[in-house]
Amino acid sequence: MNLYPFIEAEKAQQRNVKRACELLEVSRAAYYAHRAGIPSARQRTDEQLTERIRQVHQVSKGRYGAPRIHAELRRRGHRHARKRVARLMRAAGLCGRTPRRWKPTTIPDPAAAARADLVRRDFAVNAAAVNTRWCGDITYLPTWEGWLYLATVIDIASRRVVGFALAEHLRTELVADALTNAVAARDPAPGVVFHADRGCQYTSGAYATLADDLAVCLSTGRTG
Numbered sequence: 001m002n003l004y005p006f007i008e009a010e011k012a013q014q015r016n017v018k019r020a021c022e023l024l025e026v027s028r029a030a031y032y033a034h035r036a037g038i039p040s041a042r043q044r045t046d047e048q049l050t051e052r053i054r055q056v057h058q059v060s061k062g063r064y065g066a067p068r069i070h071a072e073l074r075r076r077g078h079r080h081a082r083k084r085v086a087r088l089m090r091a092a093g094l095c096g097r098t099p100r101r102w103k104p105t106t107i108p109d110p111a112a113a114a115r116a117d118l119v120r121r122d123f124a125v126n127a128a129a130v131n132t133r134w135c136g137d138i139t140y141l142p143t144w145e146g147w148l149y150l151a152t153v154i155d156i157a158s159r160r161v162v163g164f165a166l167a168e169h170l171r172t173e174l175v176a177d178a179l180t181n182a183v184a185a186r187d188p189a190p191g192v193v194f195h196a197d198r199g200c201q202y203t204s205g206a207y208a209t210l211a212d213d214l215a216v217c218l219s220t221g222r223t224g
Contacts, residue, residue: 049080050088057094063144065089065096097144115203118219119156119195129157131188135195136178136202138170151175153182153194162186175201176210183214190215197221 066086133156141148153163163182167174196202
């Protein structure tokens with residue numbers, strides 16, 4: 001709390017500045033330094049800390065908020081209260097960025113042709129059936145640049161990822177690249193089953209054409 005205005009008010013009424021400083025537990029030297037525009041030790045420390053906060057915030061590309069900046073400062077040997085860091089960040093107009101909102105990855109296509117469920121919920125591990133039945137799905141990865149989407153192809157018999165692809169979009173090319181990579185890596189016999197959900201990427205005509213070219217038999221269920 002800034003006590004100097006109270007002392008100024010006492011001085012304006014021709015009262016004893018020394019007594020006011022004693023009652024408020026403020027040194028007269030600090031009061032006169034304030035009047036002269038000389039920053040206090042606290043103000044100088046705040047300015048130095050604000051500069052350190054700016055540096056950490058800049059290195060994080062604007063991602064870090066008060067908790068992470070406070071933790072980083074402690075790691076560097078600067079021990080300050082987290083509330084103080086938060087207060088100085090507000091005063092400097094600094095705040096952390098948050099990732100973009102979640103977007104759904106499965107968008108059903110009501111006009112897509114129906115396909116048989118060749119897996120029938122049988123996802124049992126079977127070492128003798130490697131490279132005969134695969135399944136796949138799309139998941140999202142939040143980054144500070146935005147969302148990244150990961151399409152995977154998993155061998156049901158071994159539970160291993162045999163192919164994947166990353167992209168900044170949810171178009172059919174994403175799942176097509178994952179399936180192409182899986183076939184190139186594993187070289188399965190013609191007729192390997194690939195099971196996925198009813199998302200528009202997996203039920204598109206372009207994906208069906210790719211599966212024919214790769215000798216992959218598509219299977220569709222409610223979930224991957």
